Amino acid sequence: MKNNMPESRRGKLKKLLETKKHIRVMEASNGLSGLIVENLKVDDLEYDAMWLSSLCDSTFKGKPDNEVVDFSSRVKTIDEILEVTTKPIIVDGDTGGLVEHFVYNVRTLERMGVSAVIIEDKTGLKQNSLLGQDAVQILEDKNVFAEKIRRGKSALKTDDFLIIARIESFIAGETMEDALDRARTYIKAGASGIMIHSYKNDASEILEFMEKFKKEYPDIPLVLVPTTYNYLKDTELFEKGANIVIYANHLLRSAYKYMMLTAKKILVDKSSLEASQEYCVPVKEILTVIGEDDD
Numbered sequence: 001m002k003n004n005m006p007e008s009r010r011g012k013l014k015k016l017l018e019t020k021k022h023i024r025v026m027e028a029s030n031g032l033s034g035l036i037v038e039n040l041k042v043d044d045l046e047y048d049a050m051w052l053s054s055l056c057d058s059t060f061k062g063k064p065d066n067e068v069v070d071f072s073s074r075v076k077t078i079d080e081i082l083e084v085t086t087k088p089i090i091v092d093g094d095t096g097g098l099v100e101h102f103v104y105n106v107r108t109l110e111r112m113g114v115s116a117v118i119i120e121d122k123t124g125l126k127q128n129s130l131l132g133q134d135a136v137q138i139l140e141d142k143n144v145f146a147e148k149i150r151r152g153k154s155a156l157k158t159d160d161f162l163i164i165a166r167i168e169s170f171i172a173g174e175t176m177e178d179a180l181d182r183a184r185t186y187i188k189a190g191a192s193g194i195m196i197h198s199y200k201n202d203a204s205e206i207l208e209f210m211e212k213f214k215k216e217y218p219d220i221p222l223v224l225v226p227t228t229y230n231y232l233k234d235t236e237l238f239e240k241g242a243n244i245v246i247y248a249n250h251l252l253r254s255a256y257k258y259m260m261l262t263a264k265k266i267l268v269d270k271s272s273l274e275a276s277q278e279y280c281v282p283v284k285e286i287l288t289v290i291g292e293d294d295d
């Protein structure tokens, strides 16, 4: 395997943003899905980086996405993936927690070789953003959140690690002006990039934000997670100004679908014959997914 030591890995996302401008990211939630994102190539296409989703990490553990899976547990998952891959890692840092904890946690991630953390400007019990207005979504005071960014930035030991601010205005039913105003405040506080999120199937608020934001900040990286408005291709989003597009939960969702189909089929058939033909890869294939690594 190529070098996956923290020093050579940490700055890869920053470099990619400088050279490539358009970064395609896939969720990885364990060593195996990390290997898929690391190694998959289709013609000249491949993923540039990995997203360590709070939704997926907690769902794979059978827990809700409300920060009950704590930072120590998240670190274990991150380490598992770091160990077998070399591509840059973007960690979903939820709200970042208490500022007094955040300053320690960013240092831990930086030391491990993670490239970026994205924290969202919510407070109280964090609920998954795709629940939208079906859940209580409380925005943090923008100045309190800006202070968290500022303190996180000054805790860092290198220039390689990015702290990206995620704006949840649309998730909480707030206005375009609120989202833009928060973006300005967080950039002033030192955010290395902005993520804007939406739970709507219609991308119009995202597209309007992107246009206005990019006019004001053409050089600040903009991150999108187009789970709901996936009628737009990433190439279109890149063309309109996105720099990082994250496919945030698709390996979890496809794994769940096939685990359910397989479990049901075996139960009903009282044999694995058809299920293994229809829904499973051969044992031989799974044994060779993990190559020998002695170099």
Ligand code: SPV
Residues within 6 Å of the ligand: 053, 054, 055, 056, 065, 092, 128, 129, 130, 225, 227, 248, 249
């Ligand atoms: C996650 O993947 O955990 C995210 C993105 O935070 S979302 O689920 O859309 O909020």
Ligand code: MG
Residues within 6 Å of the ligand: 053, 054, 055, 065, 092, 094
């Ligand atoms: Mg999350």
